[in-house]
Amino acid sequence: MDSSQLLGITTFTYLFSTILYAAIFIFKAKRLETTATIFTVIALLIQTAGIGLRWLESYQIGIGRAPLTNMYESVVFFAWTIILTYLIIEWKYKTRIIGAFAVPFAFLAMAYASFSSEITKEISPLIPALQSNWLIAHVVTCFIGYAAFAIAAALGIMYLIKNTSETRQSTNDSTLLGSLPPLKVIDDITHKTMVFGFLWLSVGIITGAIWANSAWGTYWSWDPKETWSLITWFVYAITLHARYTRGWGGTRIAWLALLGFISVMFTYYGVNFLLSGLHSYGSN
Amino acid sequence: MKNNNSIWDFFASVKLALSTLFILSITSIIGTIIPQKETAQQYIERYGEATANLFQILSFTPDMYSSVWFQSLLGLLCLNIIICSLDRFPGVWRQIKADNLNTPLNRLEKMTPQHQWQSHNPPESIASSLKSSLSLSGWKAEERAVDNGILLFAQKGAITRTGVYIVHVSILVIFVGAIIGSTFGFKGSVMLPETRATDKIYAFDTQKPIDLGFEVRCDRFNIEFYDNGMPKSYRSQLTVLENGKVVKEKAIVVNDPLVHKGITFYQSSYQPYQEFMLTITNKKTGVSETAFVSYQEQHSFKESGLRSGIINAEGRGENISRMKIWFTDDKGEPSLFWLDDGEQVTVERTTNNYTVSAKQMYATGLQVAKDPGVWTVYTGCFMMILGLIVAFFMSHQRIWLYIREEEGNKSSILMAGNANKNKAGFESTLQALAQRIKKV
Numbered sequence: 186m187d188s189s190q191l192l193g194i195t196t197f198t199y200l201f202s203t204i205l206y207a208a209i210f211i212f213k214a215k216r217l218e219t220t221a222t223i224f225t226v227i228a229l230l231i232q233t234a235g236i237g238l239r240w241l242e243s244y245q246i247g248i249g250r251a252p253l254t255n256m257y258e259s260v261v262f263f264a265w266t267i268i269l270t271y272l273i274i275e276w277k278y279k280t281r282i283i284g285a286f287a288v289p290f291a292f293l294a295m296a297y298a299s300f301s302s303e304i305t306k307e308i309s310p311l312i313p314a315l316q317s318n319w320l321i322a323h324v325v326t327c328f329i330g331y332a333a334f335a336i337a338a339a340l341g342i343m344y345l346i347k348n349t350s351e352t353r354q355s356t357n358d359s360t361l362l363g364s365l366p367p368l369k370v371i372d373d374i375t376h377k378t379m380v381f382g383f384l385w386l387s388v389g390i391i392t393g394a395i396w397a398n399s400a401w402g403t404y405w406s407w408d409p410k411e412t413w414s415l416i417t418w419f420v421y422a423i424t425l426h427a428r429y430t431r432g433w434g435g436t437r438i439a440w441l442a443l444l445g446f447i448s449v450m451f452t453y454y455g456v457n458f459l460l461s462g463l464h465s466y467g468s469n
Numbered sequence: 470m471k472n473n474n475s476i477w478d479f480f481a482s483v484k485l486a487l488s489t490l491f492i493l494s495i496t497s498i499i500g501t502i503i504p505q506k507e508t509a510q511q512y513i514e515r516y517g518e519a520t521a522n523l524f525q526i527l528s529f530t531p532d533m534y535s536s537v538w539f540q541s542l543l544g545l546l547c548l549n550i551i552i553c554s555l556d557r558f559p560g561v562w563r564q565i566k567a568d569n570l571n572t573p574l575n576r577l578e579k580m581t582p583q584h585q586w587q588s589h590n591p592p593e594s595i596a597s598s599l600k601s602s603l604s605l606s607g608w609k610a611e612e613r614a615v616d617n618g619i620l621l622f623a624q625k626g627a628i629t630r631t632g633v634y635i636v637h638v639s640i641l642v643i644f645v646g647a648i649i650g651s652t653f654g655f656k657g658s659v660m661l662p663e664t665r666a667t668d669k670i671y672a673f674d675t676q677k678p679i680d681l682g683f684e685v686r687c688d689r690f691n692i693e694f695y696d697n698g699m700p701k702s703y704r705s706q707l708t709v710l711e712n713g714k715v716v717k718e719k720a721i722v723v724n725d726p727l728v729h730k731g732i733t734f735y736q737s738s739y740q741p742y743q744e745f746m747l748t749i750t751n752k753k754t755g756v757s758e759t760a761f762v763s764y765q766e767q768h769s770f771k772e773s774g775l776r777s778g779i780i781n782a783e784g785r786g787e788n789i790s791r792m793k794i795w796f797t798d799d800k801g802e803p804s805l806f807w808l809d810d811g812e813q814v815t816v817e818r819t820t821n822n823y824t825v826s827a828k829q830m831y832a833t834g835l836q837v838a839k840d841p842g843v844w845t846v847y848t849g850c851f852m853m854i855l856g857l858i859v860a861f862f863m864s865h866q867r868i869w870l871y872i873r874e875e876e877g878n879k880s881s882i883l884m885a886g887n888a889n890k891n892k893a894g895f896e897s898t899l900q901a902l903a904q905r906i907k908k909v
Contacts, residue, residue: 248695310695313702313723313736380861387857391850400724402735402838403656404846405647407534409501419494423487430483460501 188242188252189306191235192261196299198228199264199292206284213364218281222272225288229268236265239308248310253324256304256457262324263453264294266332270378274336278374280366286339303458319396327389327414333382334421334442334449340375341442344368348436372434375442383421390414409460413452420445480549481556489546496542500533507531547644550637561630569622569867570613577869582896583885584903592618592872592880595909599870599882602906608868618880621870629863630889635856639849646845654840655679660740661687662832666710670837681732681837684710690739690831691811692788703736705833731839738834741787745779745827749796752815752822761830767795774799779827784810789829796825864890868899 205221208214239252252258271287298304343365350362365371393411398404405411424441427433433441479485503524504515512521512530521530528536577583588595596619600610608623657679659670666686669678686708693701702722709717709729719727726735743764750757751772758775762768767778774797781793790810797803801819808814813826868886875881884903888895 309697310699310701312700316702316722317724384854384857384861388854391854394850395847398840398843399726400735401737402726402733402836402840404843407500407505412497412501412534416494416497419490419497423490423494426483426487426490431487456501 186238188235188239191231191238192295193299195228195232195235195264196292196295198224198231199268199288199295202228202284203288203292206281206288210282210285210364221281221284222275225268225272225284229265229272232261232265232268236261243308246308248308250311251321251324252308253321254311254315255309257298257306259324259328259453260294260298260304262328263331263335264291264298266328267291267294267335270329270332270336274374274378278366278370280370282365283336283340283343283374286343287336290335290339314400317396317400319392319399323389323392323396326385326392330382330385330387330389331449331453333378333385334446337375337378337382337442338446340371340378341439341446344371344375344439345436347371348439368435372438375438376428376434379421379424379442379445383418383425386414386418386421390418410452410456413448413456417445417448417452420448477552477556480552482549483553485549486546486553489542489549493542493546496539497534499529503529503533505530505532505534543644547641550640554634554637558634561634564865565627565630569624569869570611570620572620572622572869574615574620574871577871577883577885580869580885580887582899583883584899584907585881585883586903586907587875588880588882588909590880591878592874595880595882596621596872598909599872599906602909603868603870603902606902606905608902610868610870615871618871618873621872622868624865624867626863626865629859630865632856632858632860632863635852636860637856639852639856642849642852643846644849646842646847646849648842649845650840650842654838654842656836656838656840658737658834658836660832660834661685662742663687663690663746663830666708670835679837683716683729685729685734685835686710687833687835690833692739692831694785694788698785703739703833705736705835707734731841733838733840735836735838736833737836740832740834741789742830742832743787744830745789745792746830747777747779747794748813748826749775749777750824752824772798777825780805782829784829792827792829794825794827796823798823864888864895866895866898868902 202221202225205217205224209217209221236252239258240250243250243252253262267287268291271284271291274283274287275281298306347362347365347368351368366374390411393414394404397406397411420441424433424438424445427441428438507515507530509521509525509531512524515521516524524530528538533539590598596612599621600612603610603621603623608625610621610623613620613622655672657670657672659667661667664687666684668681668684670681671677672679688706688708690703690705692703695701704720704722706720707718707727708715709727717727717729721727721734721736723736726733728734745762745764746759747762747768748757748759749770756772758770758772760768760770760777762778764782765778765780767776769776776799777794777796779792780795782789782791784790791807792810793805793807795803795805796816798818798821800821804816804818806814806816808825808827811826811828813824816823816825866886866888868884871883871885873881873883884899884906886895886899
């Protein structure tokens, strides 16, 4: 058994988790609730083992580095943090409906990592610029932020769907969308998730700046990746200020959660493929 | 501080903050799409003359982020943060320092969450036992006699109300650090061939020479490759000289620079030469000679009859890994042998032995920076994280206990409280606390 097999299995287990959570949501299959959670926890453990094994394998082939250094590895890690963050939210808020919206993000990430021809799964050694202790701190903090923003976007979608239906018809618990948590609760969790993401994005940007300074002698050079991370930071800063000081909530915040996540995706993915800059080594 | 004038209000407004952040987000995108810091010629080739001109007029090129209008936007953001904080902070400070025992009792009665219960003891005795019970749970209560009874007040985290201001100030601190760096520091680079020293480097933007005030020498540069051909490390052995004396030596690699007198030297690039350093040592006399030879050039050494050269070489791209040496001391047939880059071998000749080593010549590309503002920036970063944690996750929690004297030497107790954040969490905290102290 090698790491790519384990990570391949993870892709399918996340697909199955998605189906379970969707079943809970659509068919109100309450009996599946515990199964879905247990299954997702097992999937997370398989993925954790996969990531750990990949780390070990890198030592076996004499490279020896954390599995966080190219597009493939970062997408895998992204999926991992989404599931971990989601499970924490599930445990804290005792609701599984969010799973039907959040777990698909992890599945899509894993599917992209496994099947895309654009990215290589090979364990390649670290180029000199990446040989730094800041690597792990920078990547981990950024991706905790990204995962939180992914879940905030999932919650935003959930809010918008429920809101549309509520304006059309009176809420009825027997309808499909009636099983979604109350709008107020979704709004509250969206906000809290964004707050959490914002803190980690800030730490991610700062660790990146410190690393850049120790490698190149400049903590900020307005390269496209840096600039886009700052744009993302601005988007969430605007969102939080609008909420705290102008009382924004509901639909507006839900849209901002989506807009913010688009900015996250562009920072993470778009920049590497569409623009050039210092981070270009992340694109293969 | 608060002025009733509209200019002040404009700069203190959140609307301005939101607009500025929005405009900064949108305009920042431009510089990520139009490549920055290229030459005028490159822009003309890329966009055509008319568009290139327009971009230059709008300062989109060559360096949008240091253009007057973009820097003004950043300045506006700072001004907004300063005025907004000056406008609001005094109010927040009053809340932190407020005399909460002065809170009107009718406000407490309306406050939620609240709990009420009765006691068979008179107010004085119940107050003192409640106080000690509260302190066991970490609440230090103050006491004041009020109408028909006693008011107790305890709070936690009053200072956390400053969290948001710590974040705002941290942004200003980061900007101050950046200004210190750009005013008193410099950024430049230098290409330094092996064995050579320099006391000057060249500024990035103007290419003007900058005096270091000391000399830095590159003794040796080498590249290592992984088996698959990817570069593994770039290493420059640097020596710092002051008045010709060695004061510091360090081998730098990417991510591990050399610092001397506040100036940092970073490994950033290299330039291979088609030139080699050939060192020959006569084992008998111990005399060593080094020559810089071009590819396939025969060099005559000082020792009579000693000639050598590199007649063939192998490597990746321009980086030589092995070379074939031709060597003679004019006694017998010339020797021909392969040598790895940087390796040393002994050549046995009829009357004497020699050690021969050869190495391709490189120049190391150093990025050189002096930035006295870095620690200010880092302080700002640290403040920002601290401030965000305080602002997001810590709350100011207040608890009042109004102990009213009832007929027959009894008391009724009203416990009420509030928190400025995480109200649900506070509600259960208060609930648990009420359960605990009710037993008193």
